[in-house]
Amino acid sequence: MSETNTQWNLISRPEGEARREHFEVVQRPKPVPGPGEILVRNIYLFVPPSMRLWMNEKESYFPPQPLGQPMMGITLGIVEKSTVADLPAGTYVNGMGGWQQWYLASADQLQAVHPHPRVPLAAYRTVLEAQGLTAYCGLTEIGQPKPGDTLVVTSAAGSVGSLVCQIGRKLGLRVVGIAGGAEKCRWLLDYCGVAGAIDYRAEDVGARLDALCPQGIDVVFENVGGPVMDLILDRINTGARIALSGLIASYNAATVQSTRSLMQLVNKSARMEGFLVLNFLHRGPEVIAKLQDWILDGSLQYQMEILDGLDRVLEAMSRVFHGQNHGVQLVRISPEQ
């Protein structure tokens, strides 16, 4: 790797999908750590759909990405230089390293990662971190499921959604997943133990929900929004809980598509509650240990797709918004060793 630091700076705010023209790629000198600073080499950049929201002028759950600066990004890297005893060179660390090769951080901005030898390193920035915590806590704390409940999950074959489906099954729920394409639906049936899978691109979602949820819907884990959410809300039971995780169908749009079925929350005395994984950080160690155990005993499946090279980051984003990703989408910026 050269001793210059390749950075992708956001220079204008996208309308619609992020494209190359919204960024300038610059070469800066590799940073040199000062007192108390740690030099980290980025290895994996996680490409979640919500990264698109950070590019907007309007504040999301993060302040807007400043223009002219390296794009914010959720990364896993390795400490290259450090005088901090707890984080010596060679330690894998999670941080907000951004779209660049190296960055400087203070110790309190980094979390050491100690991967299990049988679990891929990249899982520790995704399924065994925010994605897993979102799925577990969103379902259990917001969804308040009871054994026997019917759970419907959207973007069910995605990284969060597929974990929700499997955790739901483990909790004794009847799980119905909605995903785009026959291949994703097959994977949900074969590997995630769902009772039914609906291909929203090819099937009549309302008719399939009627067939697969004859007792109505008790819990919804909503990742998408838009017209499919209306069809789900049309079928909720009295007292249903809707865990609103995200609205990916609107992330490239100027405004969120509103739902015509909100009155159903009134009709059915139902509760829809938005949440952020940040609300559940205190449960991280306990939940992640449980999920890691399930991965190790083979009872929790996940998929990861890794594109090589920071120059493929927009391709990775595009895959997420066109349903081409199978599970977690990452970019490998540099080798693990």
Ligand SMILES: NC(=O)c1ccc[n+]([C@@H]2O[C@H](COP(=O)([O-])OP(=O)(O)OC[C@H]3O[C@@H](n4cnc5c(N)ncnc54)[C@H](OP(=O)(O)O)[C@@H]3O)[C@@H](O)[C@H]2O)c1
């Ligand atoms: N609340 C939180 O703290 C929190 C934390 C993490 C993630 N999330 C949310 O969880 C959701 C899933 O995130 P993820 O990282 O697991 O991504 P993901 O589901 O692995 O990937 C995104 C998937 O969304 C679907 N999709 C993309 N554009 C769509 C559109 N216009 N209409 C309908 N479906 C579309 C595609 O699946 P199909 O092929 O099936 O259409 C795509 O594969 C997002 O809404 C995200 O913001 C929330």
